Amino acid sequence: xxxxxxxxxxxxxxxxxxxxxxxxxxxxxxxxxxxxxxxxxxxxxxxxxxxxxxxxxxxxxxxxxxxxxxxxxxxxxxxxxxxxxxxxxxxxxxxxxxxxxxxxxxxxxxxxxxxxxxxxxxxxxxxxxxxxxxxxxxxxxxxxxxxxxxxxxxxxxxxxxxxxxxxxxxxxxxxxxxxxxxxxx
Numbered sequence: 001x002x003x004x005x006x007x008x009x010x011x012x013x014x015x016x017x018x019x020x021x022x023x024x025x026x027x028x029x030x031x032x033x034x035x036x037x038x039x040x041x042x043x044x045x046x047x048x049x050x051x052x053x054x055x056x057x058x059x060x061x062x063x064x065x066x067x068x069x070x071x072x073x074x075x076x077x078x079x080x081x082x083x084x085x086x087x088x089x090x091x092x093x094x095x096x097x098x099x100x101x102x103x104x105x106x107x108x109x110x111x112x113x114x115x116x117x118x119x120x121x122x123x124x125x126x127x128x129x130x131x132x133x134x135x136x137x138x139x140x141x142x143x144x145x146x147x148x149x150x151x152x153x154x155x156x157x158x159x160x161x162x163x164x165x166x167x168x169x170x171x172x173x174x175x176x177x178x179x180x181x182x183x184x185x
Contacts, residue, residue: 044178073122073170077162078115081155085113101134108136111147113155122163129155 036042078097079090088100095117103110116128129152136142 072120073163073166074117074120074126074159076166077159078117078127080162081159082113082115088112110134115155115159122160122167124156124160127156127159129159131155 036045072092075092082097082099085102086100087097089096089098091097097113097115099113101110101112110133112132112134114130114132117126118128119126131147131151132144133147134142134144
């Protein structure tokens with residue numbers, strides 16, 4: 001009988017570990033510091049930012065709204081910043097943009113940019129940008145090195161500034177004034 005209890009206990013721990021591991025170690029939810037503790041204020045903030053729904057809005061929009069990557073400000077800002085470069089690989093679900101080699105025909109040099117998205121939030125640690133430099137003496141004798149320094153920080157700043165503008169525009173676009181409905185009517 002004792003062995004059966006131990007097996008049940010081990011199975012429960014094993015099952016819990018699997019479920020917690022699939023959460024990535026985090027429990028779902030939002031950062032409480034960003035939202036007011038008062039429920040009425042939270043409802044007002046969510047509806048004004050376009051996150052909530054109202055029963056009066058049901059049936060007005062017959063089709064689905066497919067925003068995907070266009071609703072992610074960092075993604076849009078990154079593509080707008082490097083729009084002059086040819087793209088080799090773009091994967092929104094994987095969170096990566098890789099350009100093809102770009103050259104302005106100066107000294108047989110070309111660059112390639114890789115942008116990885118670490119989070120969807122517009123913040124300084126949201127992007128991992130790598131710039132590679134290729135210098136060729138003859139057609140097949142090339143040296144590829146990773147560039148660090150000014151270009152990476154300039155790209156990061158440009159993308160973050162553009163994303164902040166897009167985020168502000170999205171909040172203005174989705175803003176709906178909150179009108180409290182009283183149950184006493």
